[in-house]
Amino acid sequence: MATRGFTGRRSGSDETRDRLPPGQFLEHGFPVLSAGPTPRVRTEDWMFTLKDGVRPVKSWTWAEFNALPQSKMTRDIHCVTTWSKFDTAWEGVMIDDILGDAFIEPPTGFTLAHSFDGYTTNVPTPDLVGGRAMVALRYEGKPITADHGGPARLLVPHLYFWKSAKWINGLQFTAKDELGFWELRGYHRYGDPWKEQRYTND
Amino acid sequence: MRWQNGTVTRIVRRSPTVSSFFFKLPEFIPFVAGQHVSVRLTAPDGYRAQRSYSIASAPEETAHIELAIEKLVDGEVSAFFHEVVEVNDEIEVSEPIGGYFVWPPGQEGPLLLIAGGSGVAPFISMARHKLLSGLDTPVLLLFSARTHQDLLFRDELAEIVDRRIGFDLLATLTRDADPPAGVRKGRIDAAMIAEAIGRLPSALHRVYVCGSNPFVENAAQLVVDAGVPPGLVATERYGV
Numbered sequence A: 001m002a003t004r005g006f007t008g009r010r011s012g013s014d015e016t017r018d019r020l021p022p023g024q025f026l027e028h029g030f031p032v033l034s035a036g037p038t039p040r041v042r043t044e045d046w047m048f049t050l051k052d053g054v055r056p057v058k059s060w061t062w063a064e065f066n067a068l069p070q071s072k073m074t075r076d077i078h079c080v081t082t083w084s085k086f087d088t089a090w091e092g093v094m095i096d097d098i099l100g101d102a103f104i105e106p107p108t109g110f111t112l113a114h115s116f117d118g119y120t121t122n123v124p125t126p127d128l129v130g131g132r133a134m135v136a137l138r139y140e141g142k143p144i145t146a147d148h149g150g151p152a153r154l155l156v157p158h159l160y161f162w163k164s165a166k167w168i169n170g171l172q173f174t175a176k177d178e179l180g181f182w183e184l185r186g187y188h189r190y191g192d193p194w195k196e197q198r199y200t201n202d
Numbered sequence B: 001m002r003w004q005n006g007t008v009t010r011i012v013r014r015s016p017t018v019s020s021f022f023f024k025l026p027e028f029i030p031f032v033a034g035q036h037v038s039v040r041l042t043a044p045d046g047y048r049a050q051r052s053y054s055i056a057s058a059p060e061e062t063a064h065i066e067l068a069i070e071k072l073v074d075g076e077v078s079a080f081f082h083e084v085v086e087v088n089d090e091i092e093v094s095e096p097i098g099g100y101f102v103w104p105p106g107q108e109g110p111l112l113l114i115a116g117g118s119g120v121a122p123f124i125s126m127a128r129h130k131l132l133s134g135l136d137t138p139v140l141l142l143f144s145a146r147t148h149q150d151l152l153f154r155d156e157l158a159e160i161v162d163r164r165i166g167f168d169l170l171a172t173l174t175r176d177a178d179p180p181a182g183v184r185k186g187r188i189d190a191a192m193i194a195e196a197i198g199r200l201p202s203a204l205h206r207v208y209v210c211g212s213n214p215f216v217e218n219a220a221q222l223v224v225d226a227g228v229p230p231g232l233v234a235t236e237r238y239g240v
């Protein structure tokens, strides 16, 4: 059904439109969305832990983590609240390189990302490996600011952006798909922007 | 996600930049105070724009839902509402969304609500819910607006306070040289947060902060600095 009188503010060129998933619009700013206050995580206190179920596999301090191979990813990102931002430039450690440093192959097909503020989000393991995701440490050449998830955030750019957990402090492989914070509160378990999987039953 | 065609039944100006739009929905879907809906506009060629709006009406009011929409300059959806939408128009509205920034189950309190500008919308739903449900959960709303005219729903809020049902209001104006009696001047600061917490009858159960991102960042940080555990603080950020 067309809305009476609505023509919409088209986002420019055909190229722009082809890059926007359905229902998204192009944003030039960088809006912030989080469920609670911004935690101030000091890099001195920062620690990242890889777990297989309840068993810790390996932990890294900030210095150790920064010594891992650093990669760049420049990608379009899509927020479930309908804004998208093109060509966001991140640097950090690919999940592949984290696993490599821990000398493990992914033990299960499901992963839960954990954050310093208790936030969690579930991502299928295949979506994290093969060059598809990183733990980002820098945005546009600078350390990530606290409100955008710094010191480190997950980056899974092909899924809605709530999956790119801010203030990340660990990845946990789980035996089955365990829902995270927003996934337990009405949001889709997978979150593919191209299929418009915003809410639980989409 | 379920979508329905809501019919606009009434448009009420709340301030120079905010109007309330009342929607009658084919089926009223129960919701919890604090939840929001998505609104979806479709152009003749199929182009769509979708945005979130908090429900300002109470869950007890089942005849309609109310959305209080602030007009942003050049805003694709908000400006459309203010410039084009008329009574009897049909607009697509989603089912209620959100399971976190909501009135807590049961009677737990006290609750501290902190609003910046149009971020008061979900708290209007909570204030009305408290009034209509008779719940005795103590609530204090700390409300920051630019000028007296921007203190949305001020008469209704004053009436709810006057009923002495455990709903308290502390208002402050950031761009008004001479606020009316009882209204503070300036941005929310540590002293205002301390006063708000001090006015509550017992230890805080939960804090809700809603408004623009810079407003929420500042207020939520002040609450944490005041010693409130971050896990008790829920935030809703309306945009850049």
Ligand SMILES: Cc1cc2nc3c(=O)[nH]c(=O)nc-3n(C[C@H](O)[C@H](O)[C@H](O)COP(=O)(O)OP(=O)(O)OC[C@H]3O[C@@H](n4cnc5c(N)ncnc54)[C@H](O)[C@@H]3O)c2cc1C
Pocket: A027, A028, A029, A081, B036, B051, B052, B053, B054, B055, B067, B068, B069, B070, B071, B072, B073, B074, B075, B076, B077, B078, B079, B118, B121, B122, B212, B236, B237, B238, B239, B240
């Ligand atoms: C959960 C939730 C609930 C919300 N509830 C309400 C509500 O009850 N009432 C309400 O009025 N809004 C509410 N919003 C904001 C609303 O969803 C839209 O973002 C807002 O109406 C702007 O949309 P637009 O299409 O008019 O502007 P757009 O075309 O999307 O944006 C125009 C420009 O303004 C900037 N912008 C976006 N938001 C703001 C802002 N708040 N202040 C200044 N600049 C901004 C954008 O960066 C953009 O460049 C809510 C948002 C969320 C996430």
